[in-house]
Amino acid sequence: MQGKFRWPEGVRCVALLSVDFDGPSHEIGRKLRPLGINSWGRYSGRRGVPRYLDLFEKHSIPATFFVPGYDAECYPEVVKDIQRRGFEVAAHGYLHEGWALGDEEKELLTRTHDILAGLLGQAPVGWRSPSGRKTARTMRVLKELGYRYDSSDKDYDLPYMARIDGERRTDMVEIPNNTYSLDDFPWFKFSMTPPSEVLEQWRREFDSLYRENGYFMLTFHPRSGWGSGIPSRAKAIEEMIRYIRQHDGVRFFSIAGLADWCLANHDHFE
Ligand SMILES: [Zn+2]
Numbered sequence: 001m002q003g004k005f006r007w008p009e010g011v012r013c014v015a016l017l018s019v020d021f022d023g024p025s026h027e028i029g030r031k032l033r034p035l036g037i038n039s040w041g042r043y044s045g046r047r048g049v050p051r052y053l054d055l056f057e058k059h060s061i062p063a064t065f066f067v068p069g070y071d072a073e074c075y076p077e078v079v080k081d082i083q084r085r086g087f088e089v090a091a092h093g094y095l096h097e098g099w100a101l102g103d104e105e106k107e108l109l110t111r112t113h114d115i116l117a118g119l120l121g122q123a124p125v126g127w128r129s130p131s132g133r134k135t136a137r138t139m140r141v142l143k144e145l146g147y148r149y150d151s152s153d154k155d156y157d158l159p160y161m162a163r164i165d166g167e168r169r170t171d172m173v174e175i176p177n178n179t180y181s182l183d184d185f186p187w188f189k190f191s192m193t194p195p196s197e198v199l200e201q202w203r204r205e206f207d208s209l210y211r212e213n214g215y216f217m218l219t220f221h222p223r224s225g226w227g228s229g230i231p232s233r234a235k236a237i238e239e240m241i242r243y244i245r246q247h248d249g250v251r252f253f254s255i256a257g258l259a260d261w262c263l264a265n266h267d268h269f270e
Pocket of ligand 1 (some may be wrong): 020021022093096129130131
C-alpha cells in the first residue's frame, strides 16, 4: 500500500470494467467506409454492446461505456439502453480522434459532450481519450465542461487528483488505465493471442494488483476483429469476472462511482 491512501471500509481491491464502444467512428475518422472488411465497428452497436449489457446484468456488476459522439449518433437507442439498464455512459471523442488535435479540440470535446447530454438528458462526467492522446489544454477544457474525471493516463497504479496547469485539483480525478496488458486490443490486434491465454494473463495481472494496491481496471471493446464483442472473447471476460469474484474484499465500481468516492476522500490520494 502506498502512502496514506485507502479504499472504502472493508474493500481490499476495487475492480472496474471499462468498455470503449469504438463503433464505426473508428473507421470514419480514418476515412474508411465502414463496410465489408471495415465493418468491425458496426458489430459494437449491433451485437457487442447488447451482449455486454446482458453479461453485466447477469452478474449484477456496474460498468462504464466510453462512447464516441459519432457512434452515439449512429446508435442512439443502444446508447440510451446502456443508461436505461443502469450503466454509465462517458465520452470518448467524436470520430475517435487518434491523432494530435489542434485548435479544434475544444469544439470536438464540446460536440460529443452536447450529443451525449442531449441524448441522455444528463451530461457525462467522465472522459477517456481515444487512443490516449491529450494536449496541454485537454484537462482545462474538460474542467470547463464540468467533467469530474479523466481516464486516459498511464503513469500510476492508483487514482490521483488531477493536475490542471500544474495545480493539484480536488474537484477532478485521474483514473489511470493500462492499455497494454489490461486491454484486449494489443492481444487480439498484434499478437493474435488466443482468448484462453489472454484470460490467463489477465488473471496474473489481477493477482499482482490484488496483492499490491488493489486497483484493477480492465478495458475491452465490443467490436468484432480486434475487439472482444464476439462470443468466445466475451466468454473470457465472463470467466475473468468469475475469477475476480472468488477473491475476498473485491468491490466493482463504475468509474464515476469510484471517482466520486476519491473526490470525497481526496486527502487520501496523491
Ligand atoms: Zn477507443
